[in-house]
Amino acid sequence: MNPAEDLENSTARPSSQLILAICISGVTGLLLMMMVKIFGRKDDSTNSPPGPSRLPVIGHLHLLSRLAHQSLVDLSLKHGPIMMLQLGSIRTLVISSPDMAMEILKSQDHIFASRPASVIGDIFLHCSNDLLMAPLGDHWRFMRRTCVTELFSPKRVAEFSERRRVETLRTVKRMLEEGQEGNDEVEIDHNMKAHAFNILTQVLFRKSYHGQKAGADGEAQEFHVLMQEFTSIGFFVVGEFLPWLRRLRIDVGGIEAKLRNLSTKFDSFLRKLIEDHRHKMFIRQNNEIEDFVDVLLSLQNEAGDGKSMTDDQIIALLQNLLIAGSDSEANTLVWIMTELMRNPEIREKLQRDVDAVVGQERLVEEADLVNLPYLQCVVKESLRLHPTAPLLVPHASVSATKVAGYDIPEKTQVFVNVYAIQRDSRVWENALVFNPERFMDSQEGSFQGQNFKFLPFGSGRRICVGMNLALVTVEYTLALLLQTCTFSLPQGMHPQDVSVEESYGSTLSRAHPLKVLVRPRISSKLIDKDL
Numbered sequence: 096m097n098p099a100e101d102l103e104n105s106t107a108r109p110s111s112q113l114i115l116a117i118c119i120s121g122v123t124g125l126l127l128m129m130m131v132k133i134f135g136r137k138d139d140s141t142n143s144p145p146g147p148s149r150l151p152v153i154g155h156l157h158l159l160s161r162l163a164h165q166s167l168v169d170l171s172l173k174h175g176p177i178m179m180l181q182l183g184s185i186r187t188l189v190i191s192s193p194d195m196a197m198e199i200l201k202s203q204d205h206i207f208a209s210r211p212a213s214v215i216g217d218i219f220l221h222c223s224n225d226l227l228m229a230p231l232g233d234h235w236r237f238m239r240r241t242c243v244t245e246l247f248s249p250k251r252v253a254e255f256s257e258r259r260r261v262e263t264l265r266t267v268k269r270m271l272e273e274g275q276e277g278n279d280e281v282e283i284d285h286n287m288k289a290h291a292f293n294i295l296t297q298v299l300f301r302k303s304y305h306g307q308k309a310g311a312d313g314e315a316q317e318f319h320v321l322m323q324e325f326t327s328i329g330f331f332v333v334g335e336f337l338p339w340l341r342r343l344r345i346d347v348g349g350i351e352a353k354l355r356n357l358s359t360k361f362d363s364f365l366r367k368l369i370e371d372h373r374h375k376m377f378i379r380q381n382n383e384i385e386d387f388v389d390v391l392l393s394l395q396n397e398a399g400d401g402k403s404m405t406d407d408q409i410i411a412l413l414q415n416l417l418i419a420g421s422d423s424e425a426n427t428l429v430w431i432m433t434e435l436m437r438n439p440e441i442r443e444k445l446q447r448d449v450d451a452v453v454g455q456e457r458l459v460e461e462a463d464l465v466n467l468p469y470l471q472c473v474v475k476e477s478l479r480l481h482p483t484a485p486l487l488v489p490h491a492s493v494s495a496t497k498v499a500g501y502d503i504p505e506k507t508q509v510f511v512n513v514y515a516i517q518r519d520s521r522v523w524e525n526a527l528v529f530n531p532e533r534f535m536d537s538q539e540g541s542f543q544g545q546n547f548k549f550l551p552f553g554s555g556r557r558i559c560v561g562m563n564l565a566l567v568t569v570e571y572t573l574a575l576l577l578q579t580c581t582f583s584l585p586q587g588m589h590p591q592d593v594s595v596e597e598s599y600g601s602t603l604s605r606a607h608p609l610k611v612l613v614r615p616r617i618s619s620k621l622i623d624k625d626l
């Protein structure tokens with residue numbers, strides 16, 4: 096099937112904020128036209144990539160639905176794999192083919208590895224101090240180098256395997272208990288979210304905030320409230336696209352105020368955590384490393400090595416890692432489970448594989464994952480069809496350049512639509528069929544970003560810094576779930592009824608929670624013994 100046909104069934108609609116923006120623009124059209132003349136950015140290039148015709152002021156904003164990646168697939172089928180859009184005041188290059196992705200992320204990575212300036216980055220993500228939204232430059236290089244060498248090296252990731260094992264066993268136990276209460280359906284989304292957060296907060300600062308006793312703990316409550324506020328805000332800041340609104344101090348929906356407020360609360364939560372760690376390290380009187388905050392504080396103690404971060408930088412980084420790491424892992428696991436419920440024969444084959452390699456007398460361990468190649472293919476195939484960052488994180492050009500013969504000005508925002516590339520029937524055979532076998536005996540599924548048909552973690556300088564941690568977490572969780580639990584659909588529901596309707600917040604998630612029946616598959620003694 097062709098990607099455009101797939102989109103015909105989409106329920107994507109323009110967001111209410113967009114409609115509001117369009118209404119404001121309509122009512123005050125004349126005034127806006129004058130303002131755009133005064134303030135608006137003109138496309139001064141005569142040799143710009145193709146694109147649809149645009150409206151005054153809002154440009155092409157009205158062409159994007161809430162599922163922007165899907166609207167962009169549609170547009171690229173009409174206008175080609177390199178397309179220029181004007182999203183309000185933001186000039187945006189949209190890339191939708193492997194060749195063009197290679198040009199941006201490899202050949203001209205030195206030009207396109209920056210991030211666009213953004214209101215959200217500024218207000219919420221501390222982008223002058225952070226990693227995720229920091230522009231290309233010395234600060235970003237310093238943060239990235241420290242993360243790669245000190246936090247996400249294979250050695251460091253392996254050091255936390257015991258924490259992951261315990262948290263994953265707790266998750267399995269919790270899901271089995273939920274599943275045994277009568278005939279209760281277990282919500283996979285909620286459980287995977289809690290699980291991903293617990294693993295991440297264990298690695299970052301040795302805490303689990305979700306699960307058994309979390310409710311009784313004040314700090315856990317504070318964390319829950321923060322994350323709830325974070326997910327409910329909706330990150331569409333109209334003033335990002337129509338900056339004259341900001342100049343007139345109009346904050347549509349009060350989103351900027353909410354972001355500022357949340358940022359202050361996040362800040363004080365994380366600052367307190369850092370102080371607690373500093374205090375405990377002082378009491379221990381050694382540099383024993385128990386989590387990422389310990390690592391970063393111990394670097395502060397080794398003065399003069401050029402690796403140490405300030406407290407503000409540590410706070411910005413922790414916030415980045417919580418935001419970039421939790422939902423992406425959780426949603427990856429939810430999409431895998433979705434595909435396994437739609438494809439029971441693949442689920443059963445996976446379980447047979449785990450049994451053949453591990454048996455039922457002991458629990459699967461991270462060390463077993465190398466012997467489970469089919470499981471790795473299932474993860475790849477799910478990330479191909481359901482990349483949790485379908486447009487990557489926006490890139491931006493640091494200087495003017497040419498791509499495919501077109502002029503691309505400095506400070507152009509770039510979306511690489513990996514969703515379009517990974518579902519393109521010109522690139523993949525039977526592109527919309529879930530077929531993990533396609534990755535067996537093939538180099539196409541490398542996560543390193545050298546194959547521009549398959550980019551779930553991006554490529555080049557900005558490739559996901561947490562990839563090692565993400566992959567081991569996802570693969571191990573999947574292996575243990577399949578070994579210990581039997582999954583089935585509620586009575587009367589058929590595999591093809593399992594919806595793949597999407598929703599897009601900070602990452603690509605399911606529109607509706609996945610609910611399944613969960614029953615034990617091995618003796619509970621094995622799980623309890625290991626906890």
Ligand code: HEM
Pocket residue numbers: 226227228239295415416417419420421423424427482483484487488489490550551552553554556557558559560561562564565566569
């Ligand atoms: C399955 C899970 C994950 C997926 C699919 C994923 C995917 C991505 C993608 C597509 C990008 C953007 C690449 C680009 O801009 O070209 C990214 C960036 C990033 N990811 Fe991940 N990610 C995952 C898990 C994690 C985890 C667990 C962490 C950390 C705890 C993390 C931290 C980051 C950071 C900090 C960046 C920004 C890097 C930079 O700008 O230099 N991610 N990730």
